[in-house]
Amino acid sequence: MLKVWRKVIATGNVTEPWEKAVPPERSRGEVVVQQNIPCQGCNHCANVCPTNAIKVYQGLPMINQRACIFCGLCVEHCEAGCLKQTSNYKLAELGGSLGENSGSELKRQIRRTLGRSLHIRHLDIGSCNGCDFEMNHVCNPIYDIQQYGIDFVASPRHADLLMVTGPVTRNSTQALRMTYEATPNPKLVMALGACACSGEQIFGESYAIRGAVDSQVPVDIYVPGCPPRPQAIIHGLMLALDRM
Template structure:
């Protein structure tokens, strides 16, 4: 018997039970999106907005702040710059939503719920991934989905090399101009019903690189998007949770830019 086989048998299963109760999602002590506490804001203070490199925080005409997590890369610069604790570090990582509007902070935090785009869909899910100009950060996290810890296949979710066998088109990157037509061709090759997931802040809004001479501001103006998942990059657990939310097997945690446990 090979030594690696013996070692594996002695170690036992490495796959987490998560998302079943009692499982480890692997994200303990990992920083997520900063939490916004508007009641702590000093009058006329825009230190966090001035520090934000992607325009996720913008000072409005009334002297308040507009916070848009669809542009957030979780760099924590706003947390470091804020003198009043209005932006605080958190472990909020599961930011997958069905409507992009849910990523914009709202006072109520509870806009109308969106119906699952896959209502009644009970088959295994096959995904075609297209890199539309990513830095490969998101790709590193996608690769981790099939490692022994997360083992995506156990959830009935698979990656396929051909769009002709795919149910979901998962797109990373801000969509460079050179990738617009190949991306549309991949989408058109998919059978109906077909869905699209923007994965990573670049695909959601363009982030730092979007809107320049060579790239779009994310996927929204090119294809109809059913799931939005910001993050730079979103971690493997966030990707899995967004996929299960898309399949209506887990609840959406974020509404009106506010995170619920």
């Protein structure tokens, strides 16, 4: 035990505040429509989108951010160049916005809202595990959300929030509903990833897939992406606290 303490003292604090881990500008994020460049209405962007996230309406591309997987095909095939891919990852949807919140503010908000830690139960209902890997990163030394009072629990009966990944499959439908019912009130549900948010998954049409999470249970927070970055997941948790 003394050897462990000596090592801890010698190593020091290796955890970095998550707000400093900003994605680089070259990272793929939100696709936006540049208003100063008119659309030619060629529909090439909508035709190449693998998740049907783009519709051209009255000569203007409309992007469903819940279904967008940031592949960039629409930007590459846009002849007019009116589409632009940014590095913006803060796409979690909820009424209003919390703006820029630091880690210390996140910790204060959790204590102010719950008076204790925020407990999360993760539920994989059919994902490819891409979102699950990114979700695991929020507990690593760089982001370390446990230092702000956020913990993952093994039982939905101990959870405040359900973090659901993947599209709803037929075999997982009952498990999703039973897990939702077992979570005590007040409870929140977060759909994590493009598949969970929109149901327009890249797996294609299948008899085994029923669609988005909100087709079976109410969803409070949508965190799109394929997969969403750890920073996007933390931003979604901030919005979840605002809803709670």
